Amino acid sequence: MPSASIMATAGAGAIFGAALTASGVYSPSIILSQMRLEDFHMLQVFLTATGSSALAMVLARRLSISECKPRSNSTLGWFHSHDGNIIGGALLGVGMALTGACPGTVLVQVATGIQSGYYALGGGLLGGFLYLHLGPYLKRTKLIVQDSKCEPCEVPKAKQEMPPRTLISCCSIKEYNVVLVFELVCLAVVLASAYVKPSISNSLLPPIAGGLLIGGAQASSLALTGNAVGVSTAYEQIGKLFSSIFSRSSKKTTIPLTSVYFATGIVAGSYLLSSLVPIPVPGGDLPISVGRAILGGVSMVFGARMAGGCTSGHGISGMSTLSVSSIVTVASIFAGGIGFTALLG
Numbered sequence: 001m002p003s004a005s006i007m008a009t010a011g012a013g014a015i016f017g018a019a020l021t022a023s024g025v026y027s028p029s030i031i032l033s034q035m036r037l038e039d040f041h042m043l044q045v046f047l048t049a050t051g052s053s054a055l056a057m058v059l060a061r062r063l064s065i066s067e068c069k070p071r072s073n074s075t076l077g078w079f080h081s082h083d084g085n086i087i088g089g090a091l092l093g094v095g096m097a098l099t100g101a102c103p104g105t106v107l108v109q110v111a112t113g114i115q116s117g118y119y120a121l122g123g124g125l126l127g128g129f130l131y132l133h134l135g136p137y138l139k140r141t142k143l144i145v146q147d148s149k150c151e152p153c154e155v156p157k158a159k160q161e162m163p164p165r166t167l168i169s170c171c172s173i174k175e176y177n178v179v180l181v182f183e184l185v186c187l188a189v190v191l192a193s194a195y196v197k198p199s200i201s202n203s204l205l206p207p208i209a210g211g212l213l214i215g216g217a218q219a220s221s222l223a224l225t226g227n228a229v230g231v232s233t234a235y236e237q238i239g240k241l242f243s244s245i246f247s248r249s250s251k252k253t254t255i256p257l258t259s260v261y262f263a264t265g266i267v268a269g270s271y272l273l274s275s276l277v278p279i280p281v282p283g284g285d286l287p288i289s290v291g292r293a294i295l296g297g298v299s300m301v302f303g304a305r306m307a308g309g310c311t312s313g314h315g316i317s318g319m320s321t322l323s324v325s326s327i328v329t330v331a332s333i334f335a336g337g338i339g340f341t342a343l344l345g
Contacts, residue, residue, distance in 0.1 A: 029283020
């Protein structure tokens, strides 16, 4: 990968990391309060970022900066074409409820010195390594009956792959009309949640301003790299890197590290902003046990890779393209996190 591309990717990550830091959404207190339905700061930031990102996506496509393709569904072949999104999203939500972090915000926690973030990151790296080696065994191979002899054969690859479904293709309505409705829904939920439960966090920026800043980071990523923001792939890429180091095979393979450069930029951008501007962690550094943080880290990254994306890739980016798989994944994330938190009491 050319050095200029590496710098652009890391720069886009730095802008995204700074935006996450300023929004305060990286705080374990804010994330756990959202899962307990006590504070909707996270939801307000998330939907504002998603809504503004949707506008950035439309503009990027119109200016031919990026195709902004919607996310494909993640299929395990167990019970539904989106079963990977559902199960993976729920596991990610459980991991967030345990750690107070997600694959992207845990990097900000490390940069800002939050103790539990280090252990959650370690668990996340382990989760990426485990999924790399166990993930393929979780997928069932689709079979079809070839002829009257009932001999099974694998479905041809071309028949297995379907174009990603979006709200636009489902509704058969013009893109701008669907985007307009999506924007209005996001705005309505943000305003309603702010009215019902005003945010009590002490973040640097209010939720809507923080969400707009993250949406701006999305636009920067599209302009600098042509790619939308996403983090969880970095954990799998690092797993591949470690596997290649300890592999006995003499065959050398090139491992793409684009997401790793982006993740490194997140840490750098967050660290730089928090060093220049004294930003207290909203809610403080919660006492999350080492075991809980590691287990949650494994769950959130394993789930994110199973779903094909995390709260950044599926949430901020995927939902911005009106991808059905991303909407299913995000719904599963919140259902899993809120449900698990309720069970914990």
